[in-house]
Amino acid sequence: MADKIKDAKIIFVVGGPGSGKGTQCEKVVEKYGYTHLSSGDLLRAEVASGSERGKQLQAIMQKGELVPLDTVLDMIKDAMIAKADVSKGYLIDGYPREVKQGEEFEKKIGAPALLLYIDAKSETMVQRLLKRGQTSGRADDNEETIKKRLDLYYKATEPVIAFYESRGIVRKIDSELPVDEVFKQVSQAIDKLK
Ligand SMILES: Nc1ncnc2c1ncn2[C@@H]1O[C@H](COP(=O)(O)OP(=O)(O)O)[C@@H](O)[C@H]1O
Numbered sequence: 001m002a003d004k005i006k007d008a009k010i011i012f013v014v015g016g017p018g019s020g021k022g023t024q025c026e027k028v029v030e031k032y033g034y035t036h037l038s039s040g041d042l043l044r045a046e047v048a049s050g051s052e053r054g055k056q057l058q059a060i061m062q063k064g065e066l067v068p069l070d071t072v073l074d075m076i077k078d079a080m081i082a083k084a085d086v087s088k089g090y091l092i093d094g095y096p097r098e099v100k101q102g103e104e105f106e107k108k109i110g111a112p113a114l115l116l117y118i119d120a121k122s123e124t125m126v127q128r129l130l131k132r133g134q135t136s137g138r139a140d141d142n143e144e145t146i147k148k149r150l151d152l153y154y155k156a157t158e159p160v161i162a163f164y165e166s167r168g169i170v171r172k173i174d175s176e177l178p179v180d181e182v183f184k185q186v187s188q189a190i191d192k193l194k
């Protein structure tokens with residue numbers, strides 16, 4: 001199954017909560033036509049379906065914790081296969097969140113060509129998330145859960161960046177700048193892939 005997608009470029013988009021991953025991915029879709037798969041969006045769709053599994057996921061996400069690896073990876077894989085015939089590339093947004101997730105992805109799907117490391121200061125991320133929380137309706141965009149998500153990001157996800165840095169595929173993006181300035185950096189990184 002997974003060999004259907006072996007020729008498409010895979011880009012991991014990694015960064016803290018509120019760093020701007022989703023914002024940049026939308027712009028990449030517009031300019032490059034890549035397929036955007038956000039692990040968080042896939043999980044929230046499952047929650048919205050009202051299924052029993054969705055209820056369990058909601059409880060975990062509300063606490064700012066990571067859902068089980070197999071659940072996320074299966075969702076991403078299914079979504080990738082569904083788009084395999086039309087996709088030139090995939091933006092995998094919000095995954096891997098821990099080194100083990102990266103290792104399992106490579107075993108079951110393939111290796112990333114690039115890791116976009118969307119970097120912002122923790123104060124910036126908190127401010128953006130609090131603002132997003134005013135309209136997002138997301139159960140995890142509140143002060144208490146934001147703090148937990150940030151802690152988990154530094155503990156579990158930052159090591160992912162070091163893991164791929166040794167392979168030379170990490171491009172660090174300064175996400176403190178206005179959206180379009182951030183996107184210039186993202187575009188440069190993607191253009192170099194060709
Ligand atoms: N470069 C930026 N400057 C200012 N605000 C931004 C920037 N990038 C994103 N935002 C805002 O910050 C919030 C979080 O962005 P989002 O893309 O949802 O981040 P993530 O997917 O990493 O959690 C959103 O409300 C978004 O509009």
Ligand SMILES: Nc1ncnc2c1ncn2[C@H]1C[C@H](O)[C@@H](COP(=O)(O)OP(=O)(O)O)O1
Nearest residue numbers: 017018039040061065066067072094095097
């Ligand atoms: N790869 C992954 N592994 C485990 N849990 C994940 C996950 N991706 C998302 N989740 C769960 C836990 C996260 O706190 C929650 C929201 O994720 P998200 O939408 O990617 O957040 P954000 O875009 O603010 O960084 O969903």
Ligand SMILES: [Mg+2]
Nearest residue numbers: 021022038040
């Ligand atoms: Mg997001």
